[in-house]
Amino acid sequence: MFANLFRLLQTVFDLVFPLRCLACQSAIHAPKKVLCLYCELNLPLTFFHLMQPSPLKQQLFAAFPIHQVFSLYVFEESALVESLLYEMKYKGNRSVGLFFGQKLASLIAEAQLHFDGIIGVPLHPKRKRKRGFNQVDLIGECAANSLNIPYYGNFLKRVKHTPKLSQVNKDRTAILQDAFRINSRIKLSKGHYLLIDDILTTGATLKACSREMNKIDGLCLSIATIVYRN
Numbered sequence: 001m002f003a004n005l006f007r008l009l010q011t012v013f014d015l016v017f018p019l020r021c022l023a024c025q026s027a028i029h030a031p032k033k034v035l036c037l038y039c040e041l042n043l044p045l046t047f048f049h050l051m052q053p054s055p056l057k058q059q060l061f062a063a064f065p066i067h068q069v070f071s072l073y074v075f076e077e078s079a080l081v082e083s084l085l086y087e088m089k090y091k092g093n094r095s096v097g098l099f100f101g102q103k104l105a106s107l108i109a110e111a112q113l114h115f116d117g118i119i120g121v122p123l124h125p126k127r128k129r130k131r132g133f134n135q136v137d138l139i140g141e142c143a144a145n146s147l148n149i150p151y152y153g154n155f156l157k158r159v160k161h162t163p164k165l166s167q168v169n170k171d172r173t174a175i176l177q178d179a180f181r182i183n184s185r186i187k188l189s190k191g192h193y194l195l196i197d198d199i200l201t202t203g204a205t206l207k208a209c210s211r212e213m214n215k216i217d218g219l220c221l222s223i224a225t226i227v228y229r230n
């Protein structure tokens with residue numbers, strides 16, 4: 001009886017105070033959504049998850065033993081992509097991270113890829129303390145839950161505190177030299193793992209992480225990010 005009453009109250013609450021689309025402010029009558037269907041369908045998908053090999057693999061990771069590389073959205077094609085990232089990272093809107101996680105899981109399923117686990121690119125502990133959370137963990141945990149596979153947010157450790165790479169014009173590869181270490185307390189079984197980050201630009205961060213991970217025998221690696229920024 002209490003469950004029915006709670007559901008009724010929730011329905012009334014949703015009608016009086018509906019969720020609003022972050023882009024166009026129209027009411028959303030669906031739980032756990034951040035965009036209305038119209039705005040969601042207008043997000044600029046890259047469709048790289050359906051290409052084998054993907055253009056990103058050929059452009060940025062040709063010299064790396066990486067199976068597949070894809071990003072969900074093109075940064076430059078919609079101001080909405082930038083504002084969603086801003087909402088998530090700097091306004092702490094965790095619903096956006098969960099939305100990205102669900103989209104990532106859907107695209108992995110659509111591409112018929114199977115992974116044995118998802119590994120998140122970590123923040124340096126100082127930056128994580130300042131922000132309060134790592135947005136990549138929100139995305140990764142949500143995607144891994146949907147796919148029923150484990151998420152490892154601590155498998156890689158960021159041991160070097162680097163400046164924000166978006167503000168760096170110098171050689172990012174040199175700055176990220178020895179920036180990541182593998183957490184030896186976590187043992188991964190052999191298999192295919194997906195390394196994820198929020199933004200892919202030059203690929204320097206993901207290359208530094210994959211260099212560490214490729215030291216492990218029996219590990220196949222693919223890469224996915226939410227946004228590709230030219």
Ligand SMILES: [Zn+2]
Binds near residue numbers: 022035038039040
């Ligand atoms: Zn909308």
